[in-house]
Each structure stands twice: as structure tokens, then as C-alpha cells.
Amino acid sequence: MKIVNLLETQQTRDSDENERFAEDIKAGLSSTPKSIPTKYFYDETGSILFQKITGHADYYLTQAEFNILDSIKHELAKIIDSDEIDIIELGAGDGHKTELIIQGFIESGKKVNFYPIDISEKAMQQLEEGLQKHDALSIHGIIAEYFSGLSYVRQHSNNHQLVLFLGSNIGNFSKTQSKEFLLHIRDILSDGDYALIGFDLKKDIPTLVKAYNDSAGYTSDFNLNLLTRINRELGGEFMLEHFQHYGNYNPVLGAMESFLISRKEQDVYIANIDQTVHFDAFEPIHLEYSFKYLKTDIDDLCYYTGFHPIKHFTDDHERFVDSLWQIKSGGND
Numbered sequence: 001m002k003i004v005n006l007l008e009t010q011q012t013r014d015s016d017e018n019e020r021f022a023e024d025i026k027a028g029l030s031s032t033p034k035s036i037p038t039k040y041f042y043d044e045t046g047s048i049l050f051q052k053i054t055g056h057a058d059y060y061l062t063q064a065e066f067n068i069l070d071s072i073k074h075e076l077a078k079i080i081d082s083d084e085i086d087i088i089e090l091g092a093g094d095g096h097k098t099e100l101i102i103q104g105f106i107e108s109g110k111k112v113n114f115y116p117i118d119i120s121e122k123a124m125q126q127l128e129e130g131l132q133k134h135d136a137l138s139i140h141g142i143i144a145e146y147f148s149g150l151s152y153v154r155q156h157s158n159n160h161q162l163v164l165f166l167g168s169n170i171g172n173f174s175k176t177q178s179k180e181f182l183l184h185i186r187d188i189l190s191d192g193d194y195a196l197i198g199f200d201l202k203k204d205i206p207t208l209v210k211a212y213n214d215s216a217g218y219t220s221d222f223n224l225n226l227l228t229r230i231n232r233e234l235g236g237e238f239m240l241e242h243f244q245h246y247g248n249y250n251p252v253l254g255a256m257e258s259f260l261i262s263r264k265e266q267d268v269y270i271a272n273i274d275q276t277v278h279f280d281a282f283e284p285i286h287l288e289y290s291f292k293y294l295k296t297d298i299d300d301l302c303y304y305t306g307f308h309p310i311k312h313f314t315d316d317h318e319r320f321v322d323s324l325w326q327i328k329s330g331g332n333d
């Protein structure tokens with residue numbers, strides 16, 4: 001597997017990233033309500049914890065999507081009828097489920113060029129360790145933000161392309177951000193290219209709440225790890241035992257929301273931004289949205305962003321959907 005790191009030298013990259021992290025934390029912890037952007041979850045420990053979350057039975061999303069991809073892998077290769085295909089995965093993580101799709105194409109006699117894109121070097125390392133090698137498969141890992149990675153692939157290949165955005169990655173975006181994100185993908189891709197996008201469906205609330213409050217406490221550790229990261233990289237003085245994970249469903253937004261709650265009134269100094277952050281007792285830091293969808297919401301999003309819907313693939317319990325869309329010149333009929 002070849003790995004390209006799209007950011008310049010390691011040193012420049014680290015200092016740029018550290019500066020951006022400091023700016024985002026300063027802005028996020030000065031806002032009302034306080035917040036931290038989700039992309040900072042995935043340092044080395046965060047990527048390992050995320051892998052543990054996805055392996056836990058309470059987090060039904062991964063198993064549901066695994067079952068879908070396992071059952072459609074050959075059908076997908078039949079629909080996307082091309083001898084050689086680029087599979088580009090945005091936010092690939094450990095690529096565990098994607099391996100099924102790759103298998104489906106290879107077993108159907110096709111050649112696959114797999115381009116996993118992820119900002120986390122640890123995730124890329126996990127992917128490299130886990131993915132099976134095959135003569136018909138070439139893997140080009142790209143450590144980058146979503147769109148710089150996607151543009152890079154476009155500059156290097158003219159093959160038919162299938163873009164994957166799996167898990168519930170899209171759920172972390174608001175409905176407006178999702179539209180902008182998908183419009184951007186559509187603009188970068190060409191006529192005939194495909195996108196397969198994972199959507200977690202609206203369902204009974206206890207199932208949702210359990211998934212984001214797993215009994216092993218991995219989600220709690222994953223969220224608290226953000227404070228450890230601020231302590232390590234920005235000279236923060238957070239005491240983890242003074243914060244508590246809280247995840248709940250907001251039926252008005254149609255989203256799971258996760259927070260860290262300050263257990264008491266406290267002041268926390270962060271050296272790199274030279275700021276003392278005040279927390280009232282029980283004040284939240286908003287961390288993440290996980291928006292849930294109806295199938296009709298997915299159809300609306302597909303049409304709005306100018307894709308042509310091919311098929312919704314769902315699991316036996318209708319918990320999750322992987323929706324296949326295509327770009328067709330002339331737009332939708």
C-alpha cells in the first residue's frame with residue numbers, strides 16, 4: 001500500500017495543525033453553548049476508541065451496515081459495470097466494511113484501485129494492517145481532508161469512480177452542511193460516476209440512546225479523550241473526573257447529540273491560548289450531532305444535490321440505509 005501525505009513536511013504540518021487546533025478550541029470554548037469540532041476526536045487514542053465503539057453490540061450501526069454491504073457486494077459490482085474502478089472512501093477509518101465492497105468487485109472479475117482518504121494517520125495505519133492484499137487490488141492511502149484528497153485522486157485517474165461516505169459520517173453534518181458537502185462532491189465528479197452514502201435511519205429512541213451510551217463506556221472515553229488531547233497538545237489543565245459524558249436524542253432536530261457536562265463550577269487554564277475557561281456547574285460542551293434520516297429525507301437530499309437515485313439498500317431490521325446515487329448528464333428526469 002502506498003501512502004501519500006498531502007500536507008507538506010511533517011514539521012510544518014504539525015505546527016499548522018497545532019495552531020488551527022488552538023484557534024478552534026479558543027473559538028469553541030468562547031461560544032455559547034461551548035463546543036468542540038468533531039474532527040478533533042481522531043487522534044491516535046480517539047481512532048483506537050472509535051474502533052472499539054464500532055465493535056460493540058450496542059453501537060448497532062456498524063453491524064447493520066456490514067450486513068448490508070455483505071449482501072449487496074456482488075449486486076453493486078453488477079450495477080457499476082466497469083472493468084476497472086476507483087473506489088474512493090472519504091473518512092475511511094479502518095476500512096473494515098469497505099473490504100466487502102472491494103471483495104464484491106474482485107470476485108466479479110474487476111480491477112479495483114482503492115483510495116482511502118482520512119485525516120487520521122492512525123486510522124490509515126489500522127486500515128493498512130487490516131486490509132487483505134490481492135493482485136487485482138491496488139491501494140493508495142491519502143492522509144488529507146476530504147476534498148483535498150478527492151481532488152488529488154481526480155488529478156491522478158480517469159477511471160470510473162465510486163465515492164464512499166459510509167458509517168454515519170454524513171450524520172455529523174447539519175442538513176444544510178450535508179447539502180453543501182454533497183453538492184461539492186457532485187461538482188468534483190464526472191458524468192457516470194457513483195456515490196454510495198450511509199444514512200442511519202430514525203428509529204425507536206431507546207435503541208439510539210443505547211448506541212451512543214455503550215455499556216462498556218467506550219463512547220464516554222472517546223468524548224473525554226478530547227480533553228486529554230487539549231491537555232497534551234495545548235497545555236490544558238482539564239481534570240477529566242470533573243466532566244461527564246451525556247448523549248441524548250433531540251426529536252426536534254432528529255439527531256443524537258453528545259456533550260461533556262461540567263460536574264461543578266470550575267475554571268480551566270489552557271496555556272497555548274493563554275485563557276482561563278469558566279464553566280458553570282452542569283454547563284455543557286457540545287461535541288457532536290448524529291442526524292437521523294427517513295428514506296424520504298434521503299430522496300430529497302439526492303434530488304436537491306443533483307444526483308440520480310439508483311437504489312436504497314437496507315438491513316433486515318430497517319435500521320440503516322446505504323443509498324447508491326449516480327451522476328447523469330442532464331440531471332434528474
Ligand SMILES: C[S@@+](CC[C@H](N)C(=O)[O-])C[C@H]1O[C@@H](n2cnc3c(N)ncnc32)[C@H](O)[C@@H]1O
Pocket residue numbers: 038039042050054090091092093094095117118119120123144145146147165166167168169
Ligand atoms: C465516524 S469515523 C467513520 C469511519 C468509517 N467510515 C466507518 O464507517 O466506520 C470518521 C472518520 O473520518 C475521519 N475524518 C473526520 N473528519 C475528516 C475530514 N475533515 N477529512 C478527512 N477525514 C476525516 C476520521 O479520522 C475518522 O476516521
